[in-house]
Amino acid sequence: DIQMTQSPSTLSASVGDRVTITCRASQSISSWLAWYQQKPGKAPKLLIYKASSLESGVPSRFSGSGSGTEFTLTISSLQPDDFATYYCQQYNSYLITFGQGTRLEIK
């Protein structure tokens, strides 16, 4: 199975900050990577697919980049609604795997 490793596990930041979350794959997954946002008690929400494509309706302050084994999710200017947990997911393999999550908390 392809292992996905996110860093950091927890990130403390302030409103207006630029933040970056990294996701590394144990082998190349081309650009078959998605990013999700999850708030407590809610279902995950798709933000980015195919590494850098913004899902419809998602604010443009979210962006994704990378290919192969290293990927990043960047939030250009944190808003209060962005404090949540973020997951990466690879779908290069038929055995889909998620990263362990990054909790973004208010500093």
Add this chain to the structure above:
Amino acid sequence: EVQLVESGGGLVKPGGSLRLSCAASGFTFSSYSMNWVRQAPGKGLEWVSSISSSSSYIYYADSVKGRFTISRDNAKNSLYLQMNSLRAEDTAVYYCARSGSYPGAFDYWGQGTLVTVSS
């Protein structure tokens, strides 16, 4: 509006069985692959199983292979997960999710249904 509504969760004893359902509306169900993802309390997301639009392709995570069975009824716009030989470690919120292709990103998710395996 795309809607996915899970049902069938509850409390079950170890070794027991449960069948989850996911009712879909607002899109052409038969054109999409469907998936189950679970989340144990306080833990991350774990992909469980996926089924292609015509049920031709079915995949399972190693952790549930041989115990869980995914199926769908395109005439009823419904997705199912039959869970047998349940273990304490199967305790989780189970989400159904849609993907345009398989494998693919999951663009819509249900609200989830809680399965608790405990004696």
